[in-house]
Amino acid sequence: MKIQAPYLLFLGDANDELSIKMAKGVADWRPEQCVGEYRLNNCTVSTGQPAMDIKTAKAAGAKTFVLSFANSGGTIDPAWIPFIIEALENDMHVVSGLHQKLTDIEQVSELAERRGLDLIDIRHPSQSFNTGKGYKRSGKRLITVGTDCSVGKMYTSLCIEKAMKAQGFDVDFRASGQCGILIAGDGVAIDCVVADFIAGASETLSPDNTSEHWDIVEGQGALSHPAFAGVSLGLLHGAQPDAIVICHAINRSTMRGLDNRPLPSIAQTIELNLAAARVTNPNAKVAAIAVNTSSVDEREALKICNAIAIEHNLPCVDPVRHGVDAIIGNLT
Amino acid sequence: MKIQAPYLLFLGDANDELSIKMAKGVADWRPEQCVGEYRLNNCTVSTGQPAMDIKTAKAAGAKTFVLSFANSGGTIDPAWIPFIIEALENDMHVVSGLHQKLTDIEQVSELAERRGLDLIDIRHPSQSFNTGKGYKRSGKRLITVGTDCSVGKMYTSLCIEKAMKAQGFDVDFRASGQCGILIAGDGVAIDCVVADFIAGASETLSPDNTSEHWDIVEGQGALSHPAFAGVSLGLLHGAQPDAIVICHAINRSTMRGLDNRPLPSIAQTIELNLAAARVTNPNAKVAAIAVNTSSVDEREALKICNAIAIEHNLPCVDPVRHGVDAIIGNLT
Numbered sequence: 001m002k003i004q005a006p007y008l009l010f011l012g013d014a015n016d017e018l019s020i021k022m023a024k025g026v027a028d029w030r031p032e033q034c035v036g037e038y039r040l041n042n043c044t045v046s047t048g049q050p051a052m053d054i055k056t057a058k059a060a061g062a063k064t065f066v067l068s069f070a071n072s073g074g075t076i077d078p079a080w081i082p083f084i085i086e087a088l089e090n091d092m093h094v095v096s097g098l099h100q101k102l103t104d105i106e107q108v109s110e111l112a113e114r115r116g117l118d119l120i121d122i123r124h125p126s127q128s129f130n131t132g133k134g135y136k137r138s139g140k141r142l143i144t145v146g147t148d149c150s151v152g153k154m155y156t157s158l159c160i161e162k163a164m165k166a167q168g169f170d171v172d173f174r175a176s177g178q179c180g181i182l183i184a185g186d187g188v189a190i191d192c193v194v195a196d197f198i199a200g201a202s203e204t205l206s207p208d209n210t211s212e213h214w215d216i217v218e219g220q221g222a223l224s225h226p227a228f229a230g231v232s233l234g235l236l237h238g239a240q241p242d243a244i245v246i247c248h249a250i251n252r253s254t255m256r257g258l259d260n261r262p263l264p265s266i267a268q269t270i271e272l273n274l275a276a277a278r279v280t281n282p283n284a285k286v287a288a289i290a291v292n293t294s295s296v297d298e299r300e301a302l303k304i305c306n307a308i309a310i311e312h313n314l315p316c317v318d319p320v321r322h323g324v325d326a327i328i329g330n331l332t
Numbered sequence: 333m334k335i336q337a338p339y340l341l342f343l344g345d346a347n348d349e350l351s352i353k354m355a356k357g358v359a360d361w362r363p364e365q366c367v368g369e370y371r372l373n374n375c376t377v378s379t380g381q382p383a384m385d386i387k388t389a390k391a392a393g394a395k396t397f398v399l400s401f402a403n404s405g406g407t408i409d410p411a412w413i414p415f416i417i418e419a420l421e422n423d424m425h426v427v428s429g430l431h432q433k434l435t436d437i438e439q440v441s442e443l444a445e446r447r448g449l450d451l452i453d454i455r456h457p458s459q460s461f462n463t464g465k466g467y468k469r470s471g472k473r474l475i476t477v478g479t480d481c482s483v484g485k486m487y488t489s490l491c492i493e494k495a496m497k498a499q500g501f502d503v504d505f506r507a508s509g510q511c512g513i514l515i516a517g518d519g520v521a522i523d524c525v526v527a528d529f530i531a532g533a534s535e536t537l538s539p540d541n542t543s544e545h546w547d548i549v550e551g552q553g554a555l556s557h558p559a560f561a562g563v564s565l566g567l568l569h570g571a572q573p574d575a576i577v578i579c580h581a582i583n584r585s586t587m588r589g590l591d592n593r594p595l596p597s598i599a600q601t602i603e604l605n606l607a608a609a610r611v612t613n614p615n616a617k618v619a620a621i622a623v624n625t626s627s628v629d630e631r632e633a634l635k636i637c638n639a640i641a642i643e644h645n646l647p648c649v650d651p652v653r654h655g656v657d658a659i660i661g662n663l664t
Contacts, residue, residue, distance in 0.1 A: 134558030134590055195530050196523040198562040223565075226466030226612050230530040230566025237558050258466055275604070280558050 074099025132199030139209030202238020406431025464531030534570020
């Protein structure tokens, strides 16, 4: 289910930055995959892409209309349906990251079928998967894992892919979440897969490849997170990573969404992930630590990264501030 | 979704013992919940329950008609539909453990709706779950975990429930798989839940209870199994067990379904499960080891259990041969 670029990013009535994280991700990382954004009158946020209606976007070459915002409950407001219809009438495919399915709206699914257009509900993988097998696949794999959820795993993965490409590596970013899927054009929303197939879906996500090829697998959740560890573990097992990058955010006192739960230490996170990864790849190693230091100044950031590097005897960078060359340098 | 007993166990055309594991489970553990079994002409296996057609079963008080066999692909043979219809016409609810959904068969779902009867597809939980929260719940919990899949976790759980009941404990078996659900009358098929909600579903399975009450949670999969570890971990986190019972089968050289993968040791299994359980219950302890010794004689079985007991300084029994009093004795 390759999503066809370029996209018109539909922002609906969004009015906070966080709700358009998906649109901003693709506008930041793959601006060449966007022709513009389409905002309704009461939308107060923007990705920075040029504002454009559906007809103009079509004339500019847009192939896919993307509902690229989140809202409470994940429902599709009936007020948006005319825009979805208009996109289909202009021969665009439609993609949605919302919970309610496009394919469940009769009017929309009938029109798409009649015109031979795709409706892709990213949160509802239509692919069927096998259970995991654990057999060694060829090629090399790196996965980003976290001390917590939302610590920069996708961002770090994309930085690593970009820098490795610039250095001439044969490399692909493998998306496991909605935002990443829109950026990559494909992938698997791993937390939406039926539990029995998590590892199997993860195996499908980074298939056999040439021996020097690297897959950079976007991690999900965290092994110490009481809600999402199952997803993290199945994804990790299926990825059978050669290299693990630990992602961490400073100045966070409890785990995301759980006010009673302290963060695990980086050392605990290394130990947990390494033990789990070795179930499917006995040679797995931790290659580096990536830290989101956005809450402190440059000087403090460097001090923190150096201290972590020394404590764990591993390269440690803030990918935004320091780039990821130190991570790549430790891959081989 | 409490399944209403007593059941008529429909065995279809089953012709191997393994395919009626679900029917046999309930016939063995809850014979009082069965009125009989209904076998088609070419069915060659039996649960030992009296043979009975639908009308006779209805007259004997049957409330639910259960498709209690497995077949390759999990589809519902059109040849069985007349029997499902007949059961509905006799005012029985219908339960299925197959993959294909009863509710997707128009004729069946219309009739059930018209007559106000339930169609329960055990492999497709209709309940919606929250993500896990990890908050401490009241009451006590024991979970069975394995060195591998299919090592006797359900059997051990049911033995423990039965023996604790006999000793006067306030105790419930909490089913996490199809067979267990049919035995308990309810539960959650945890491997059929969407990945994001594994731990949340597990939290729902063993809710707050009185302080002296024990839930015996049926484990699934194994933390070292490359296919199913995500399910095992989410279930374990959600169960927040006070006590863990390690289940093991001797004379198995590789993990179930994976001819290239050696079994983890009991020591590794203890370590992995204890580390994971302590994420949601810092006081989790391993209470005992249960071993399936069916492949050796009595004398050898006792020797093996004693050696394991000494090595790990824990009670070790084969629940079938030795009962589970030694396990219960180590719970407090």
